[in-house]
Amino acid sequence: MTNHTFRLKPAARVLIKVFVALLIAWVLACGALFGVMRQGSETFARVMARLPGPVAFLVLPFESLWTRARAGRLQVGDMAPDFSLVQLDKSAQVQLSEFSRQRKPVVLVFGSYT
Numbered sequence: 817m818t819n820h821t822f823r824l825k826p827a828a829r830v831l832i833k834v835f836v837a838l839l840i841a842w843v844l845a846c847g848a849l850f851g852v853m854r855q856g857s858e859t860f861a862r863v864m865a866r867l868p869g870p871v872a873f874l875v876l877p878f879e880s881l882w883t884r885a886r887a888g889r890l891q892v893g894d895m896a897p898d899f900s901l902v903q904l905d906k907s908a909q910v911q912l913s914e915f916s917r918q919r920k921p922v923v924l925v926f927g928s929y930t
Contacts, residue, residue, distance in 0.1 A: 853885030
């Protein structure tokens with residue numbers, strides 16, 4: 817009976833170690849970015865401003881992390897948080913809760929119209 821042992825060449829071992837180290841660094845970077853995304857937008861903006869170039873967008877799964885981090889826990893039928901806004905003519909403030917007290921329907925649209 818012969819004992820066959822498979823030995824990698826030293827160059828292959830180094831390549832595997834480098835790959836594993838890069839994989840670990842990538843997983844840690846994804847976890848750190850996900851954690852930052854779950855914090856406030858000011859913290860997230862500060863961290864993103866310090867990243868070199870488009871690193872977060874090209875190297876990390878940015879879009880899927882962003883979608884999960886910002887998903888929130890809202891359910892259909894949940895009340896929107898109350899807030900007030902100044903009218904366009906600056907004559908008065910409008911508060912969201914006033915509309916619900918008057919039983920007026922409200923549609924909130926978040927987007928850019930520029």
